[in-house]
Amino acid sequence: MEQREEIRLTIAKIIREKSETGQLMQFEELLTELAGQGLLNPEGADQRSHLEGILRQVVSENEDIKELSSKNQIPHYYSSRSLSEIYAGILVRKEENSLIAEIVRENSAIYPRPVPLNIFREPPFDLTQEEILDYLEKMGKQGEYQDIAQTTTSIGTVFLYSNRHLDATYASILAEWLDVGQANNP
């Protein structure tokens, strides 16, 4: 087996294994991993561009291997056998200020429904209460997030929605239904 083919197979394997743990593979991690296996020389000046070329081939040859770039253009890789596009999309945006707003907009548009605030404390978001409140405060001050609004149910659960897709009354009715109504109508 030629070394280039061996590297391609190894890359696909590494990405798939990482995806099985619910995580994305970053370019830098991959570089380190391959170097650790002696398949790339980390000191080589052209290794980055060499790996970029191989990765392009890996993605084109393997239907399940996908590339995603974060806002700062860092490429991430995953296998759609284990990770859905939506889940990978959340992971790649985890560090971005816009994550909560984008999730709220998506939910308001496609289901449609508001999103309970506490969902952001769970995987894969894993934000602390303080981080969530911090995001909300920042969003409140920035013009691009003015469509993100809150509604509180009769038992005190806070939901977020985008008023581009849901009006306040509809969002409030849906939040009450999701939080209280469904459980009262088993």
Place this chain on the structure above:
Amino acid sequence: MANHGGWAGKVLRIDLSTRRISTEDTIEKYKDYLGGTGIGYKVMWDEVPTGTKPFDPANKIVFGVGPLAGTGAPCNGRTAVTTLWPTCWPKPLVASGHMGGHFAAELKYAGFDAIIIEGKADRPVWLRVVDGKAEIKDARHLWGQGIRRTTVDINQQMGPESSVAAIGQSGENLVPMSVVINSYSHSAGGIGGVMGSKNLKAIGVRGTGSVRIAENKEEWEKVVKLHLSLLGSVNQHVVPNSPQPWAEYYSPTRWLGSKGRKWGSAEPNIETGACDPHNLNRIAYRTNNAAFFLGEKAWQYTVRGNGCSSCPIRCHTILKVPSVSSKYGIRAVGQNTCAGLVFGREFFKTFPDGPRGQTAIEACMVGMSLTDDLGIWENYGQMQRDFQQLYYSGAMKNKVGEDEFKGFSWDQYEKGDPTFLFELLPRIANKQGELATALGLGTGYLLERWGISEQDWQQNQKIAYWKMGHPRHHANEDAGQCGVIINTQYNRDSQCHSHVNFTRNGLPIKVQKQLAAEIWGSPDAVDAVAAYSPMNIYKAKMAKWSLLRKELHDSLSLCNWMGPWIASPLKERNYRGENSIESLLYSLATGDKKSRDELDEVAERIFLLHRALTIRDMGTKEMRTEHDTIPDWVFIDPTGKASFTAGTNRMDREDIKLAMDMYYEEMGWDKKSGSPTVAAYQRLRLGEVADGLTNRGLVP
């Protein structure tokens, strides 16, 4: 019978008055009605005269199971119990209760498809059924005992594998709001008092036989695997509650399993994991109904899921809450699902630590401990909503004598102290005092006794009362006009989940509409929640389909709480389920090959027989105005929002008239009266039923 699989082949008939025990051939007499409610309605039509009262010896109880019970088909654990319904107001009519557990499978293994109970024993008895033989046994030592002790006593006699369906003190005392329970937590509401009226304390069944699969076994295994692969979580919610690595979508569904979530009272703790739907060995980890209904705190008390034979869903949750033993003197372990799980909590308006705090969970534990032993029924939460309304409106104080009223610890009640349940619930079971007696009658008879107009209840959205003594059960709040139509059709709450298990499945509305177009002919059959569009014919088709699948499930022993399976969690199938799974299973199990449409036609026959029974016993053909009624609250929005705008479940009166027109037309019934025509009966080979009704002037 010789060539058929699926059915056990015999129906057991027990005359408690004469102690005569006999059997009938299932295929000869009941094959055209499948089993379950089908056998139930047939017996009621043929054998129980109009004018019979629920507690008369002439009333009968039919414990019916279907040809799929006891096979390897998923979710086949339902026993349908059909009788004259004691809480149906103002006149008792036919209805059925449905219990899961292990009774259905055990009955089949014992060689029977149904047990028909008739007459009245001259003293308390229980029925022992083992491998083709039945005995009427003395139950005097069990009379006065709760369901748990009765179950243990009979299990000790018959062996731990036997399934025991028993009533508690509530049923013995002829309280209409009573249940029969098998396997400790699987109840059928409304039946307890009827069993009590016959002096029948319990039925124990044990079978060592099996159910024969008539057709190719490999094909059967393939279809069972297909069915398993389509399963979602409880109520066929096919989308997880939070983002999962494998999932394209997430929604606030009852699919709660997730990486990091643990059954905290299992020893050692068990993590549910991400529950990839392709792993068929992890289906049971998807559901935690306690956490859904009681909140996040319930995870720490969860021991595991529990459920029915051959069902991987496990919709019952076993909880272990050590604090309740010392605080209330009850067992630390309890189990149930849905309305039974929250029975105790729902009496209270508030709790000191909020609706999802520790006290609310303890109220649930106390409620389960008492009601699943005393055998009280909650009528899908209507008893508790009635209680709150009567108390907080002041009506209760006015109707109950002063001395009696003072005898309750209302301070404790208002504070949300679960000890209040020890004052209330045993009194209901024992008919002690005016309040408890009235609550035990069921809503219709309670209102009549206390001189309260039914209309008062029908105008109050919060009480969620529908008609005839019973509440709404997935009506306009879940499926707009389709839900309204379904809620008009039965003589108790509709118990139909065919529609709601689709509309609440968690898929985005665009995907739901794609599936709806394939199943009912147009994406317009469904709307987004609380954003309903005007009536169209596809909604009527969905209503008809929903009702027929409910009857089909109730007759095959499939669980209509879990099915139908027309959507799935599988992206590679574009989230399609299989609309023909019932006919595939039925054909292979029984050898009686039927297409989906042919089997739906059998379901329609069964449903029509229910309609005919209702018409006969009501003595009117004016079903549209006298039976298929809709409460006022359906047409009211508390904020005054107009119908057909986003943010309201309010229906429009003219539109609902059109909905009923379209529904009756779909069914082939007379639009003006809402009654089936002679042609409709004849089309479904119910010509004799049509003749009987024609002689009484009850066909349009």
